[in-house]
Amino acid sequence: MTKATNDRPIDDVSGMETTGHEWDGITELDSPLPRWWLWTYYACIIWSVAYWIAMPAWPLVSDYTKGLLGYSQRGQLSDEIAAVKAGQADLAARTAKASLTEIKSDPELLEYALAGGRSAFAVNCIQCHGSGASGSDGYPNLNDDDWLWGGTMEAIHTTIQYGIRAEHDDSRASDMPAFGQDEMLNPQQVDAVADYVMALSRDDGVADTLPGKLVFAENCVDCHGAKGQGDIELGAPNLRDHIWLYQGGKTMAVDIVTNSRAGMMPAWVDRLDPVTVKQLAVYVHSLGGGE
Ligand code: HEC
Ligand code: HEC
Structure with missing residues (x-):
């Protein structure tokens, strides 16, 4: 095995520097990390910093960092509930106006009535x-x-x-x-x-x-x-x-x-x-x- 200028041994077959570790004649090449891997690694670091800034991330003593985007799961849930309510408001308004027979003959109102009736029954009856x-x-x-x-x-x-x-x-x-x-x-x-x-x-x-x-x-x-x-x-x-x-x-x-x-x-x-x-x-x- 030859020696490189920095005194690290060079592997004869591949011509590459080795780490100098050797087990039973087997040496470890000191090949550079693949480019793609290194770039992915850097990208992850940058992404994580951006994420800490944008999203809720770090626990504090009695609170946590909220992030610039103001996202929270609770907020998302109440947005979703509001959306469902808005959808139902229309059905509720139509049910309020419709006669019982009209409700029965309108598949959409009927479905709404049966679902609502079933859950109200479970609570009250x-x-x-x-x-x-x-x-x-x-x-x-x-x-x-x-x-x-x-x-x-x-x-x-x-x-x-x-x-x-x-x-x-x-x-x-x-x-x-x-x-x-x-x-x-x-x-x-x-x-x-x-x-x-x-x-x-x-x-x-x-x-x-x-x-x-x-x-x-x-x-x-x-x-x-x-x-x-x-x-x-x-x-x-x-x-x-x-x-x-x-x-x-x-x-x-x-x-x-x-x-x-x-x-x-x-x-x-x-x-x-x-x-x-x-x-x-x-x-x-x-x-x-x-x-
Ligand atoms: C003023 C109206 C009235 C009169 C008169 C009356 N009932 Fe009734 N009866 C009812 C009502 C209303 C019920 C149901 C009670 C309830 O819903 O709690 C009932 C219930 C009953 C029941 C129970 C039925 C069941 O499904 O469990 C029997 C048996 C009965 N009546 C027999 C009689 C008999 C016999 C007489 C005559 C001696 C009589 N009733 C007179 C109104 C009347
Ligand atoms: C506190 C007990 C109680 C609760 C709660 C209750 N009910 Fe009743 N319900 C009764 C009784 C008792 C009767 C029978 C009355 C009689 O003897 O005539 C009855 C009768 C009825 C009848 C008439 C049945 C017939 O044969 O004509 C309907 C319909 C009914 N209930 C629907 C409901 C619905 C829907 C709810 C829930 C919103 C409800 N009940 C909640 C006790 C209750």
Whole structure:
């Protein structure tokens, strides 16, 4: 191996300087860094300095360097939210003007109503009606085709706006008397009419032969109808459809005729904005049982 003028050994094969390190006769060439690599390296350094100046970069004691461009992720998020809101403002304005039928027939408004209705339902309604709107004892299932107060979009809209037996002047109202408690019927009559109601719902022809038939005709038909078919003007349930608001069964019937029930559904007109209430009406109507 020859020596270069600066005293570093020169590799005989390549004619290049080596670093002087040697392991078992293998020496390390001291070749210069490739140009492209070096320039990329310098460019990265320049870029990083520019980045520190332009963008938020260095942590300080209680703050951080903000950068000349004023970028922040929070700012970007609120810009994005503002953009979505602006897009929805148009839909909300159109929903406010449209009738329920118009909303239903406009695919864009319908989609907006269903999405908005679904999320408003999850926030305001599932406590009582259940997350799948399938209800429970005293809280009606909103998925079926059985409606206490009517299942058209208009009827549902009215129910949601003003509630049922709620503290609102326009609330739906009707009260089944507490026949037993108020001594309008004696316990035998209550028992007889409960048997009659059970027989009505079985629909096996036995009902007509029962003594409770007369009690029913004299006390119940005004609201529940001559055949027990119910009345949506009064929110009186159909007693023949095997769909019970209150669990069903004779014990329950005796209890209800004795003590009455008065399910309460809040009015939403003063709590939610009109667009949301419309969306809820369209959404509930779409749940499957809408008339
Ligand atoms: C505090 C409990 C409660 C909450 C919250 C509630 N509801 Fe109700 N809802 C009821 C009860 C109880 C009834 C049945 C009233 C009756 O016995 O007639 C009812 C009835 C209804 C009906 C009428 C069903 C029919 O068969 O005619 C609709 C529609 C309805 N609710 C929709 C909603 C929507 C939409 C929301 C959310 C904005 C909501 N409810 C929130 C308790 C509630
Ligand atoms: C003034 C109207 C009215 C009269 C009269 C009336 N009801 Fe009712 N009834 C209702 C209403 C309204 C409900 C629903 C209560 C609620 O929503 O909380 C109801 C509920 C019931 C239920 C529960 C139904 C279910 O789905 O769980 C039974 C059973 C019943 N009534 C039987 C009778 C019988 C029997 C009589 C006669 C002795 C009678 N009712 C008289 C209005 C009336």
